[in-house]
Amino acid sequence: MTSIFRTYLARLLPQLIALSAIIIAISMTFPGFLNLEIQNGRLYGSLIDILNRGAPVVLLAIGMTVVIATKGIDLSVGAVMAICGAVAASFITSGHSLFETILITLAVGILCGVWNGILVAVLDIQPIIATLVLMVAGRGIAQLVTEGAILTFNDPGLIFIGSGSFAGLPMPVVVWLVFGVLVALLVRQSALGMLIEAIGVNRQASTLSGVLTPVLLIAAYMLSGLCAAIGGIIAAADIRGADANNAGLWLELDAILAVVVGGTSLLGGRFSIAASVLGAIIIQAINTGILLSGFPPEFNLIIKAAIIVFILVLQSPRFRTSFAFLAFPRRAAKTTEQEAK
Amino acid sequence: MKQKYLPLTATILIFVLSYALCAAQYPNILSTRVIGNLLTDNAFLGIAAVGMTFVILSGGIDLSVGSVIAFTGVFLAVVLEHTSMHPIMAFALVLGITTLFGALMGMIIHYLEMPAFIVTLAGMFLARGMAFVLSIDSIPIKHPFYATLKGFYYKLPGGGRITLIGGLMLLVFAAGILIAHRTRFGTNVYALGGGTATAKLMGVPVASTTVKIYALSGLLAGLSGIVFSLYTSAGYSLAAVGVELDAITAVVIGGTLLTGGSGFVAGTLVGIFIQGLIQTYITFDGSLSSWWTKILIGALLFAFILLQKGIIHLSRDARQRA
Numbered sequence: 001m002t003s004i005f006r007t008y009l010a011r012l013l014p015q016l017i018a019l020s021a022i023i024i025a026i027s028m029t030f031p032g033f034l035n036l037e038i039q040n041g042r043l044y045g046s047l048i049d050i051l052n053r054g055a056p057v058v059l060l061a062i063g064m065t066v067v068i069a070t071k072g073i074d075l076s077v078g079a080v081m082a083i084c085g086a087v088a089a090s091f092i093t094s095g096h097s098l099f100e101t102i103l104i105t106l107a108v109g110i111l112c113g114v115w116n117g118i119l120v121a122v123l124d125i126q127p128i129i130a131t132l133v134l135m136v137a138g139r140g141i142a143q144l145v146t147e148g149a150i151l152t153f154n155d156p157g158l159i160f161i162g163s164g165s166f167a168g169l170p171m172p173v174v175v176w177l178v179f180g181v182l183v184a185l186l187v188r189q190s191a192l193g194m195l196i197e198a199i200g201v202n203r204q205a206s207t208l209s210g211v212l213t214p215v216l217l218i219a220a221y222m223l224s225g226l227c228a229a230i231g232g233i234i235a236a237a238d239i240r241g242a243d244a245n246n247a248g249l250w251l252e253l254d255a256i257l258a259v260v261v262g263g264t265s266l267l268g269g270r271f272s273i274a275a276s277v278l279g280a281i282i283i284q285a286i287n288t289g290i291l292l293s294g295f296p297p298e299f300n301l302i303i304k305a306a307i308i309v310f311i312l313v314l315q316s317p318r319f320r321t322s323f324a325f326l327a328f329p330r331r332a333a334k335t336t337e338q339e340a341k
Numbered sequence: 342m343k344q345k346y347l348p349l350t351a352t353i354l355i356f357v358l359s360y361a362l363c364a365a366q367y368p369n370i371l372s373t374r375v376i377g378n379l380l381t382d383n384a385f386l387g388i389a390a391v392g393m394t395f396v397i398l399s400g401g402i403d404l405s406v407g408s409v410i411a412f413t414g415v416f417l418a419v420v421l422e423h424t425s426m427h428p429i430m431a432f433a434l435v436l437g438i439t440t441l442f443g444a445l446m447g448m449i450i451h452y453l454e455m456p457a458f459i460v461t462l463a464g465m466f467l468a469r470g471m472a473f474v475l476s477i478d479s480i481p482i483k484h485p486f487y488a489t490l491k492g493f494y495y496k497l498p499g500g501g502r503i504t505l506i507g508g509l510m511l512l513v514f515a516a517g518i519l520i521a522h523r524t525r526f527g528t529n530v531y532a533l534g535g536g537t538a539t540a541k542l543m544g545v546p547v548a549s550t551t552v553k554i555y556a557l558s559g560l561l562a563g564l565s566g567i568v569f570s571l572y573t574s575a576g577y578s579l580a581a582v583g584v585e586l587d588a589i590t591a592v593v594i595g596g597t598l599l600t601g602g603s604g605f606v607a608g609t610l611v612g613i614f615i616q617g618l619i620q621t622y623i624t625f626d627g628s629l630s631s632w633w634t635k636i637l638i639g640a641l642l643f644a645f646i647l648l649q650k651g652i653i654h655l656s657r658d659a660r661q662r663a
Contacts, residue, residue, distance in 0.1 A: 073458070125646055128402070128458065129599045133646070136590060137639020143632035244632075253462060266456050298477055301470030308463040312455055 008274070015262060015278040019285060023047075026289035033292065042165040046288065048173070054284030055172035056081065056231040056248065058277050060255035061262070062180050063227030065276040066187070066220045068259050071200040071268025072120060072127035074221060077228040077255060079138025080112045081248030084232030086145035089153050089242035098157035102233065109229020110222050112138075117218030135252070142244035152241035162237025172234045176277075179230065183223070184273045193271075196220065200268025257304075258283055261311055347652055348596030348645070349608045355641075356611050359618060367625045373501025375621060380507030383617045385410065385569040385581075387510040387610065390588040391517040392561030394609045397592050398521070399533040399554050400601025401457035405446065406562045407584035408468035409439050411577070413566020415472040418480035418576025428486045436563045442468065443559020447552035465585070472578035479577035482570060490571060506568045513561065517606040530554060534601025590638055591616055594645050615641065 027033040036045040060077045067074045084105045091101040112134060119130035153159075164171040187193035198206040199213055207213045228248070236242045256266075262279030264271040286307065290300050363370045389406045396403045413435050420431045446464045450457050494502040503511075521527040529550045532540040541547050565584075570576055595612030597604025619637050623629045 119646075123647070123650060125650065126599060129593070129646060132586070132589070133639050133643045136586060136642060137636050140632040140635030140639065143630070144636065148630055148632065253465075256459070256462070260459060266459055298473035299470065301466045301473060303470075305463045305467035305470060308459070308466065309449075312459060312463070313453060 011263075011272055012275055012278060015275050015282065018261075019278060019282050022282060022285050022289060026285070026293055029293040030289075038168065041168060042170070043168050046292065048170065050281060050284050050288050051173045052170040053288065054281050055176050056235050057251055057254045057258055057283065058176045058280040059179065059227045059231040059234070060224075060251055061258035061276040061280040062176070062183055062273055063224030064252075064255045064259050065262070065264055065271050065273050066183075066196060067127070067224045068256070068264055068266060069196050069200045069268060069271035070217055070220050071203070072217070072220065073131065073256065073266070074116060074224045075128065075131040075252050076112065076116060076134035076138055077224060077231075078248035078250060078252040079135050079142065080109055080225055080228035081232035081235060081251065082142035082242075082244050083112065083138055083145065084109045084229040085236035085242040085247045086142040086151065086244050088158065088233050088236055089151035090145055092153045092155045092158050093151060098155060101158065105233055106226060106229045109225040109227075109232070111225070112228070113222035113225025114218060116225070117221035120221065121214040121217035139244060142242075142247070146242055146244045148244075150241050150243050154240070158233075158237050159240055160237075162234055162240070172238070175230060175234065179227075180273060180277055187273070192216075197269050197271065200271075254283060255280070257308060260308070344652060344656055345603060348598075348649060349605050349611075351648055352594060352596045352608050352611045352615070352645075356615050356618070359615065363618065363622050363625070367622075370621065370625060373497040373499035375501070377497060377501035377503055377507065379614065379617045379621060380510060381502075381504045381572070382620075383613050384504075384506040384510040385565045385572060386584060386587055386591065386616075387613045388513045388568055389562050389565040389584060390591045390609045390613055391513050391606060392558035392565075393585070393588040394517065394592050394595070394597055394604065394606050395521070395530055395554050396457075396558050397534075397589070397597055397599060398601055398604055399530045399551070400537075401450070401551075401554065402461065402589070403443075403446075403464075403555065403558045403562075404458065404461040404585050405442075405464035405468055406558070406565070406588055407581045407586075408465045408472065409442065409559065409562035410566040410569050410581040410584055411579070412468045412472040412475075413439060413563050414570040414573070414576035414580055415475045415480070415578050416576070417567065417570050418482050419475050421482055421484050422480060428484055432567055435567070436560060439563030439566070440556050440560040443562070444552050444556035446559070447555030450555065451548050451551040469578065475578070476576070477578055479575050479580075481575050483574075487571060487574060491574075506571055509564075509568060513564070514606060514610050521606050526550065526553060531602055534598075534603070536602075587616065590642055594638075594641055596645070596649075598649055599646075 023033070030046075033046045036043055036047060038044070060081075064074055064077065087108045088101055088105040091104055092098070096104075116127075116131050116134060119125045119133070120127050123130075161171050161175070166174045169177075187196065195206070195211050195216055198209075198211055199216060203213055231251070232248065235247050258280035259276045260266065260279070261282055262272060262275035262277070264276060283304070286303065287300065290303060291297060360370070369375065389410065393403060393406060416435050416438070417428070417431055420426055420434075421428060426434075442464070446460055449455060450460050490505055493505040495508065496502055521530070529540070529545045532543060532545045533547065533550055533554075537547060566581075569581060573580070591612035592604070592609050593599055593612070594615055595604070595608030595610070597608060616638060619634055623631065623634055
């Protein structure tokens, strides 16, 4: 048990160090940052706010991790969020019950995933282009659903998902925590995770060794669509309306960034959902930190870009081989051994 | 007919057919005014799309284009407002900056062996961030030279005008076609798109070609930014969001294979025209909502990807039979 725990910790260590460094840096410039207080049975504070604001990106990152692990990418998640928000708002305002609305919205998200999955798995189209179709058309479809207006709603049940609280935590945080744990358990307690990694490393080889590649690929994109649907519901519930133009705008890029910061390679293979969730929280912490510490928000994007480049350079294969001598001697010996083979 | 001309022919056919359909409903769409506006309104997109065509032909992608356009606009506005520099000097300076920026991305992509997608994504954030740092306001450009440049146009019979920027786009396309098919660099780009390993074995200088491709894309994005600032007479850091996607769409609709190695710069021009035509039709109609543009373009994108898949499939079958 302890050894499993230790491997997990070793995997998440870089992200944990980065996150704590950022939090320490912010709390030094902004003293009240670490304060937590309980009001009306709910926790309040900047740290909780980071978890809450980051909810859509965390959710998207969960699905994106699995898709990227298959050597794919899903550019459509932002547009799918907009579609699902629009569907949720239009169903709840036309008098359907909360249960029906959520069920249908999630179904629409999954359907979008099936579409992407079929393009990638059956028609064998490159994932970037296959999902680009829905990214371009999706916002148009969302506007079609809302008829160009921002659909507002007052259903207390739906609003609760965006701004209510459960067990002291804001509802969005509860949603992504539960969903993330469920997905992580699903892929790690079964062979699914390993099979997904196998597809990412070599799709042809895994098909030849009997993995049902098309089914798994479609399932990965379905999961991504489902995540986008939940994110879309939360984003719509948060502002009590569906904004087809701005809901989830550019969040696909944030989600991909979260996965990359989490250390999952864009070339597929090994993945960690927990690390991607941490990656999404790191990004949100940077955003919040820049706002709080009085830096002009104009620097937000530049700092973000600098961090991506830094992480990418550390991850790049060329950098690793050229600077292997800096690594621990034991590991360096191993790499030379592998090269010798 | 050669198979490689099939996607291009399909694009041109679709354009001619849809233009004929539009003209049957609204005969005025044939007037030179509409054609002149089609060129002027899509000039910045077209110039950026030429650069994108080269990037995609080489099997890469450049997501930074829209941000670079915005950066160029803001840079020009700030420089012209705060210094007495002549616009031509400012143009040269900004083109230098964007070309270097593109070259830098190309170097990172090649030497650090990182996917173009994520490198240019970082470039997109960086360029947009630099634009924000320069100014977050929309700054009008009132330099008299801009008015002079806007005064240049070629009058077509029927009242239409080919403006300076519309003409510039056609020139850039002509230059792009020449570079792609008549220079060694162009051939190297096609070779690179066919496969990096094979290109290297054939003696293609992979490193310098990759850097040049992204530098070219940066240069054209900068030129597109200049055109955009002439078109809007302002610099705004939130402008031109998502232009890279429109450019990629135009390239794909134009029949260029997204896996690289096959396609034509001329096809991209037709792709731009098709997108422009959809918008013009929706304006003419008046009752259709603007979101149909996105849905139609998405559907066209899908149709072209399917067409390309079909062609690849057929050619593979033919090869197996042979």
